[in-house]
Amino acid sequence: MTDDEIERLFDLIRVPSVSADPAHAGDMDRAAALVAEEIERAGGRAEVRATGGHPLVVGEVPASTGDPRAPRVLLYGHYDVQPPGDPERWESPPFEPTIRDGAVFARGASDDKGNLFMLLVAVQRLAAAGRLPVRVGVLVDGEEESGGTSAVEAIAAESEPTAACVIFDISMAEPGRAALCTGVRGLLYRRVHVTTAERDGHSGLFGGAALSASHVLLSILGSVVPTEGALASELAGGAAPVEDEERRTWDELPSGERVLANGGLAPSDPHAAAEFYERTLARASLDVHGVSAGDVAKVATVIPGHASATLSVRLAPGQDPEAVSVALERLLQDAAPDGAEVDVERLGDAPPAYMDPRLPAMRAAEAGLEAATGRPPALVRVGGTIPVVGAMVDAGIPVILTGFALPSDAIHSPNENLQLAHLALGVSAAQEILTRLGTVD
Ligand SMILES: [Zn+2]
Structure with missing residues (x-):
């Protein structure tokens, strides 16, 4: 990212948009306004929409051709963050982005302001170059970390045909290898x-x-x-x-026995550890x-x-x-x-969500991630529940759920961080994916 792009991301990170704390209501509005500005910077229009809870940022960016029939791609992310917790456990102030060891440390650096910014910058760059092949819808949530339902309601009310939704909000499988999610429970x-x-x-x-x-x-x-x-x-x-490919990924993960033991838990029966990921x-x-x-x-x-x-x-x-x-x-x-x-x-x-890796949008995502990282992504699943993903899949929208955090980024913990190199990697991956989605019906 350019210095200017990074400075704008840091301005967003400096806003303590903690959705679970009513004392931050004004910060929610400020963060939403900054996100709306980024959509306008790409040549789109954006609106900060009031809800029963925190505002949603809703925007649209036209395709470079101006063709109103160009495929539509929806970007989803969230501008709210988890509370910082005990400030004593942070090595630098949680809402002052601080660079050390090649990473930026701050609450939201990774989850999800850093990852969301990769998508927005990719759209800005493609639009500026006249190479944005899709119409981009943007939906940015202010209640993701506090269990709000405004985004799910907005998705249920979506009437426009949408080729895919792109979300950057999970970790890479490992440094250098992205993860592409095929299922959420x-x-x-x-x-x-x-x-x-x-x-x-x-x-x-x-x-x-x-x-x-x-x-x-x-x-x-x-x-x-x-x-x-x-x-x-x-x-x-x-x-x-x-898929066999998914099983191969599970084989590379720590054994079920170890994961259970790390959680301080006993297996439920003699086959539980061996079948842990399944x-x-x-x-x-x-x-x-x-x-x-x-x-x-x-x-x-x-x-x-x-x-x-x-x-x-x-x-x-x-x-x-x-x-x-x-x-x-x-x-x-x-x-x-x-x-x-x-x-x-x-x-x-x-609802759960299944993203069939054979879907054209998923193939486009795999190819885009491989072009950016040099390796095919690992197909992964999430055992937890992400209501917006279920709502999108229920609405018939294939969801490309990936991201450029690392498992070591301390998301939701003190000293959350994001590798600076991943900002560039994520922007490049987002550009590759959006370009390929231009040819998916
Ligand atoms: Zn998140």
Whole structure:
């Protein structure tokens, strides 16, 4: 990047746009305005759009030919950042970008201001050279780090046909080799209520004869928890296949045994460590997060009349959220005996996303990343949930999710940083990808 480009990125980083902290509301507006300026600098128009939460930056940049029928590519990123945490743990102030050892250190340097800026600079350069072959839509979120829904709502309301969405917000597989994401898991979060009586009973009087809510809860949870890592077929079905190329990438990653041990966790069954990546990235999983019945702090011989639990299903890429949700509820209801009332409360849904590497947009991304880095990207998946990616794929938009952070960039931690050389690498990759997307229908 040029000195001028870097200085503008640093100006954006200096704005402490911490979305989780209401004290930074004014900073959110300032950061959004700076992002809008960058879109205008590319020859586009931009708007800072008020939402129920923090503003969204929405913009459009015309293709260099001016052709309104040129393919449209949407760029997504976020201008909000995680709180800096304890300032004592930072070697330089979190909101003063500081260069040392070839990297810029600051909150947001990598996630996502640095990565977002690579995309914006690429558009500016292609437009200035008269070589922007696509119409560019821009959607920049101010609530990514705080669980807001404004961007997902904006995506659901998108009506324009879009050839692809490009997001720079993940790490490279390793220095010199980019990662291209083929799948993100979704999430169904539920609270289950079991009622067997209006009030608790006494086990001395009724024990052995009365229906207990705690027993019913344990048995209905037992009907959905995995056996040897496998979920009931109704909950596991529909997962997208795993390419050999993806498996080869997993073989190069640290062993499942080591990852579990580093997390201080024991494997769930004898095959869990060997199947770690398959299970956490490509299959559905179910976890019971909390269970409540009676009062374990007391010695009380009650038969609880009410019991509840929270659980979630991580949906595999390719699965239909509604089908799994209905199946989950049916399994829980069917396992309950007469006399028990089971109520399943929906606390949150986010669809999974599968990005088939054979899609033309994904091929264009692979070729663009290889042109910029000299190596084909590693195909990776994300076991967590990124609601905007699910929303885009649901809207029929292929998502190119990549980025130029490194696993060692301390994202969300003190001393977050980004390699300066990666700014240039990312701009070049973004240019290569956008150029190739010009020929994808
Ligand atoms: Zn991010």
